[in-house]
Amino acid sequence: MTLHLRIWRQAHAQASGRFVSYTVKDLSPDMSFLEMLDVLNEELTKKGEAPVEFDSDCREGICGTCGFVIDGVAHGPRRGRTVCQLYLRDFRDGQSVTLEPFRAKAFPVIQDLVVDRSAFERIIAAGGYISVDTGSAPDANSILIPKEVAEGAFDAAACIGCGACVAACPNASASLFVSAKIAHLALLPQGQPERHRRVLKMVAQMDRENFGNCSNHGECEAVCPKNISIKQIALMRREYLTEIWKNFRAL
């Protein structure tokens, strides 16, 4: 099969970018979308042109490294999948496809489809953990966690930190990412001691990183490759409001 690609090319962060068209032929429908880009890059290399730079690592949808926008949708047309989990059978022979990087003020473009998502690290560093030094843990079975609670925490903990939620959000909000971590830890008994300071610190850091606010568009949930629910954002807001209200009353 053949695909006609329009790809965002940008030499470096300060350069202005533009779309460039490429046609890739003799493709197999069983090929993954990224393998198709590998083929394109082989052709470009042989012709002496610069290959298209894009991030990818595990190529099985778990590391969160890959991700760009395909025809206006972060991670492309299949719900619940990352870009690396798309196969050409998900596209039509002769289809035109537009690729561009995740766009958000907090995710500056590094080159072509590669963006800087280090803002996420700083949000986690602000409180996305349980403070337990190595060696100080009690026996694992001394903490009883009902199955439903563990499953609920897992649903939130499944976030791979790819940033698609930010790219999809009209406000470039990181609320789904941040709420997934807050919910994961707030649901578990181990997360209780730091529950209150965690939500305040993480939300404050999110604001400092130039992410927008959530206004319930739900685009994040629609593109999340791990199907993380927007209900995590509701939980985060409840946690946050409770804290703000407590602090207000204490005045």
Place this chain on the structure above:
Amino acid sequence: MTTLAASPKLISKAPSGPIESRWTRHVDALKLINPTNKRKFTILVVGTGLAGASAAASLAELGYHVKTFCLQDSPRRAHSIAAQGGINAAKNYRNDGDSVWRLFYDTIKGGDFRAREANVYRLAELSVHIIDQCVAQGVPFAREYGGLLDNRSFGGAQVSRTFYARGQTGQQLLLGAYSAMMRQVEAGRVELYPRREMLDLVLIHNQARGIICRNLVTGQLEAYVGDAVVLCTGGYGNAYFLATYAKNSNATAIWRCYKRGALFADPCFTQIHPTCIPVTGDYQSKLTLMSESLRNDGRVWVPKKKGDTRPPNEIPEDERDYYLERKYPGYGNLAPRDISSRAAKAVCDERRGVGASGKAVYLDFSDTIREKGLDYIKEQYGNLFEMYQHITAEDPYRVPMRIYPAVHYTMGGLWVDYNLMSTIPGLFVLGEANFSDHGANRLGASALMQGLADGYFIIPYTIGDYLADASLPKVKPDQREFRETQAEVEAKLKRLLAIQGDKTLLEFHRELGLLLWDYVGMARNAQGLQQAIEKIRHLRQEFWQNVKIPGSNDMLNKSLEMAGRVADFLELGELMALDALQREESCGAHFREEYQTPDGEALRNDERFSHVAAWEYAGEDQPPELHKEPLVFEFVKPTVRSYK
């Protein structure tokens, strides 16, 4: 048995005496550094997977100043994240007779008696603390309705000791270690350097004192000074090109340390995992694992008849060969990885393989679906089934999965002593990057265990012993040794870019991969290995004359990054073949066709090969020097490994 004297380079420092108390007594004898002095030491941790993140977090908690480096854009993306099935621990929560001893025994036997007893016992002993630590961090392990932790079984064991978090155990454990490390980032004790690739080690007075990294965004070379270097850079299975590794996993850090004097142990011990999604075309960039945990409920079979092309549902029960259950009734579908992989290869070689290529076997869940229901399967393996369906466009709830062995893990790696220090003072190696505790074959759910044992519970103790005694003069990143090493790195990058030949990196890498797969794969023989060595040498020569690498050095250039890695694989591949050639026995994953029992099982030669083979670099195009560390078994008697 003749006693082999250990090479003076390979002093294991493994303690003697009763095995149960070896580690405790060793720790008691280690030197300490007082808390206020720890902050004066800077430790460079390279790699942020389970071993690296847990080491960075634990060392920083003790007060050391830690700098961590990873080539991904975030430390959370290291390939530990892709581990699916679970992590072993001798908790005996099932009351099924598990114990530290039994986990030790299973691991030693699983590794076909090619690992150090003291190390393996320590691993089993520490396993129980790992689970405690991870639960305290908030890792959402699978639970029972009563709120207690759940377990499942993995290959090579007859007890249920594997803890898991759906099919994403590695992800959850890594996020736990990552969060512990990020807490130390906030505390100011860990500095993160993402999108950096370590390209060389800097030695001063023969001590590891720094690293040269390439900043993968700007292309700049950067020098970092430390009092010790901890390599946690994973395995080298991507030498085979097609593997279950992440695309960027590579051997460059360990290989360049090898070329600076660290010995490389047992490079031919590479694990071929039995349950992966088969290759579909020559465009393929990687292979995907289907967790071993699936063999808890899936039955492996092929048609009895050769060349049977009927669809699986049309093959009646009595015309199916459940060959693992037939050949290994004691363990059945949970036979260890090396044995299951070879058995799959054997039936495919007999032309009983299935699918278009004939290089696949069925993993069939229909019996379990009938007995336990669809919901059970969905809950246990939902995400794996989904992944399989994405890749193959087949529904494994209706038709059996097709699976075939693929390169998955490397047991070999840099040689380390009991303190996890390499033959270079101050260079420590953790996790898959070291030659590890798995001998000639790793059991399922043991890699996560080893990475975390090394990082959380071993390096925090042993590094202090080194630092307390080492004489560490103050060094600066602009002093001669740093400048010289950096100049060498720069020259190599420039040389690569200057070749401008006709063949792409991918073409070279694929060619090397096929050579290794054919000659240094699941079955090896002397003639093939000699041929492989010749062919790899030719390919390497051609690479340095004819590779085409686009772009420049002063920018993000993923082709250039990959070029250095492929160049290193082209050297390492030869060492893998050489090691396989000199080991004239079959053990674990290393199967030499000349050495097998009448029924095709591995035939060990303890008389000649009960040792670790560690190779010392002797210079460009010089044959490396072989050193041996004898393996002495005081507690477990090496027997013919039987799973019947």
